[in-house]
Amino acid sequence: MDYPKVPQEINNIVEDNVKLLAQIFPSAVKDGQVDFEALKEELGQFEEVDKEKYELTWAGKQDAKKKAQEDVYNRTLKYIKEDSKNPETTENIYIEGDNLEVLKMLRPNYYGAIKMIYIDPPYNTGNDFVYNDNFDMSGKESDITEGTRDDEGNPLQKNQQSTNRFHANWLNMMYPRLKIAKELLTDDGVIFISIDDNEVENLKKICNDVLGEKNFIACVIWERAFSPVNLKKHFSESHDYIICYAKNIDNLTCNGLPRSEEANDRYSNPDNDPRGNWASADLSVGPAIQSNIYEITTPSGRKVFPPSGYSWRLNKERYFEFLKDDRIWFGDKGNGVPRIKRFLSEVKQGITPMTIWKHQDVGHSQKASQDLKKLFDNNAYFTYPKPIELIKRLLELYSNSDSLILDFFSGSATTAHAVMQLNAEDDGNRKFIMVQVAEETDKNSESYKAGYQNICEIGKERIRRAGEKIKQEIEAANAQLKLGEEPRQVPDIGFKVFRTADTNIKWNLYDALGQLDTSAMTHTPDLADFTMGFSDIDVVYEVMLRQKDVPLSSTLETLTDISSRTYLYGSAYLVCLETEITEKLIDKLAALDPLPIKFVFRDSAFKDDINLKDETFRRLKNLIERNSGLAKKTYTVEFI
Structure with a gap:
């Protein structure tokens, strides 16, 4: 008798894709094989007129596609209890290892489960490390021998600008990771990617290729610096970009930004309207619509027309409906130009975000570095972290209170910090998965001397310290509560640590x-x-x-x-x-x-x-x- 076996492979991506294709186009899959001619006919392509078409290509693209579909053999994730915090109760995960390898291992259990992904990948400045993706060997020794890993087994190498495949190397690194990342997103999921001018054009093209051009949401410009660097020859760059794509934009909902007290203070109730505070808005609008140009008589008897080139925002019938419902305001003395009353209770609570984010609102690089330095007792162990406020804004826009958040270039773990901080502020239960390769710190650096021999050690310690700080702040605030006030809950500040390893x-x-x-x-x-x-x-x-x-x-x-x-x-x-x-x-x-x-x-x-x-x-x-x-x-x- 043949008994079911635990499969040796973790993924069978090709077979999964064929099954999905069969659900959409049954006639294109016969006996488990794709009939490409039938598929083209299903897509309305009955004749190949011209082989040339618009597409993004580069040296190594086919290999990058293969990398996305290859399984990871004889590898696993090893639980590291001694590095974990509150492992019995936490729902947060920290994984040490190459992120493509990790993404593939996460795929079976987290397929379609991630609401939001944020990544801050290497910007490809010429000094950044890029990843070598060679997982088909049994261990690290052969990789080290061939020079595809460093002496410690880290799958990294510098991508120098002098190489004739400078951009191609970066694209080959990013493409398979984005392919797997897309599969991990929920149907209403979203991905944010930080980048600068070096690869922003290529990043947008590769995202169009992987996620679909129609799923592009925005290219946010973040003001990361506000003081000019006068040593620059031409321009002092003060911004980075954040590219935003949806898994399926038709399913995506933007929460909007929380309304500020300043915005709400613009509303008042001078006529004691039972519907509460309101603000008046212009009743006229341009360009003029002839049918909406008519005379309005104010309560004081003054006759009013819209300004030249304008018409009223409401047609005559609709205007009288608003007038009857006490939604037209003529000023305190009833003699002013008519305006529409907009009630705060009826206003959309989420403010639509704009695409330029000022440092006053979401922080800047210098503040992020200072904040992280304070967390580590005034020691600078990590350069150029992202501000917590920046990641919190992304979370506010597109995560729900119980969403699962993934960052697979987690660096100093700003994303984990932001998730815990926002949970503390809005009583949410968001969970995070952080993934970071154990990239060595410089042996001459302060972080190495302090015992943080790789970036993962810094990231894990940052989460521990940030969590304890959040806990102390909440407990201190709860100690000052007045009678009848509800205490705030300490969010999940723990995490379970895993590390990529050979099979057991x-x-x-x-x-x-x-x-x-x-x-x-x-x-x-x-x-x-x-x-x-x-x-x-x-x-x-x-x-x-x-x-x-x-x-x-x-x-x-x-x-x-x-x-x-x-x-x-x-x-x-x-x-x-x-x-x-x-x-x-x-x-x-x-x-x-x-x-x-x-x-x-x-x-x-x-x-x-x-x-x-x-x-x-x-x-x-x-x-x-x-x-x-x-x-x-x-x-x-x-x-x-």
């Missing part, structure tokens, strides 16, 4: 017929199934990476009433790593209430008892199907 599972223990290769089992049972230095927790997380819709933040508990090596993940997935399965153990598992939706066992734990394995599979599978319904095909029993 020996996947290839089966012969060509699919039978267990007992000749490989020359060691203890654990070393026959798993790699040297593994832990049970590492194996459980690796198995969970191959499931669907199971967040890394889910709970993990040991079911000590069952056995010492049986684990329940997310209150739904049971992973049993016992070296020997018995009928008594299966009886305990079958009696669990509530029943898990999936059971995972070690193949080797059944020894040669095929009958017990068969009975275990049938019994538990039947129980699962009875509880969850036959339609849920993924809920089953699997083996590793």
Whole structure:
């Protein structure tokens, strides 16, 4: 009997895409293969008139497309408990590793789950590092030998302007990351990308290619500096850009910016209108519409026409409706030019943002550096962080109170800080996933001397310190509350840390017929199934990476009433790593209430008892199907 196996691969992107295509164009997919001629006909392309077409291309684009579809073999995410904060309760995640590799590992469980992505990638100034994406080798040694990684195994190299593929190298780095990022976004999701003049044109073109030109929202100009650098020969650049795209702009809603007290103060109620405060707006508008030019008589008897070249904003019938509803204002003495009353209660609460963001509103680079320096006891450990206020504005515009936020070039973790800060201010429950490669700090830098040997160490410490600062501020404010005032809640300031690592599972223990290769089992049972230095927790997380819709933040508990090596993940997935399965153990598992939706066992734990394995599979599978319904095909029993 063929039993379901935990798949070795994490993604099968090509197969997933073919299935999606079959849903849209069934006639274009036959026996699992794409009929490209039929697909072209479905798209209305019945004849190729001219092979030339408008498109963005560069040296290496085809390879970049392949990189986006390749899986990451024999790799996993290792849980680092000692670096985590409040791991039992937090829903926040920090991942150390190359972001393309990490994005691919996140894809099965976070497909269509991320509401907002913000990234601040290398700007390609000639001194920035870009990533080498070579994940098909078993370890780092061959990469180091070939020079594609540095001596510490970091997959980075400088992209010098002298190279003849200067822009192409950057595009090849960005393209596959954006492809996977798009798949992680919710249908109403949005991505923001910081960039400067070096690659802004190419970034917009590549986003048009990946996300679709119609999904472009805006190119925001952020005033990152306000003092000129007089050493500049021509112009002193004072701005960066933030490119904004939607996953599907038809589904996207902008929350708008919160109304300021200053804006609300413009409203008053001089006539004691029961509908509350209001402000008057001009009743005339240009250019003139002839039918809307008519005489209005004020309460004082004065006859009024709209100014020359203008007409009234309302037609005559609509004007009298407004007049009857007391929505026309003629001034305190009833003799003024008529104006429309706009009530604060009826005004859109979210202010539509403009595309130029001044430093007074969202901060600037110098302030961001100063704020981070204060957080680290007046030590400058990171250069050019983004202001918290800038990221908070992005969150205010397009995130909901419970949104999941991703930053896969997280740097000093400004995005995580901004998420926690906004949650503290509006009582939200946003969650974050930060991803950062462990790029070394300069050995002569203050950060290295202080013990922060890579950027990840700075980012994690920043989250810890920022969280504690937020907690202290809330507790101090709660201590000053007056009778009857509600205390503020401390948001989730914890995070679970993961690090990319080689697999813990020996996947290839089966012969060509699919039978267990007992000749490989020359060691203890654990070393026959798993790699040297593994832990049970590492194996459980690796198995969970191959499931669907199971967040890394889910709970993990040991079911000590069952056995010492049986684990329940997310209150739904049971992973049993016992070296020997018995009928008594299966009886305990079958009696669990509530029943898990999936059971995972070690193949080797059944020894040669095929009958017990068969009975275990049938019994538990039947129980699962009875509880969850036959339609849920993924809920089953699997083996590793």
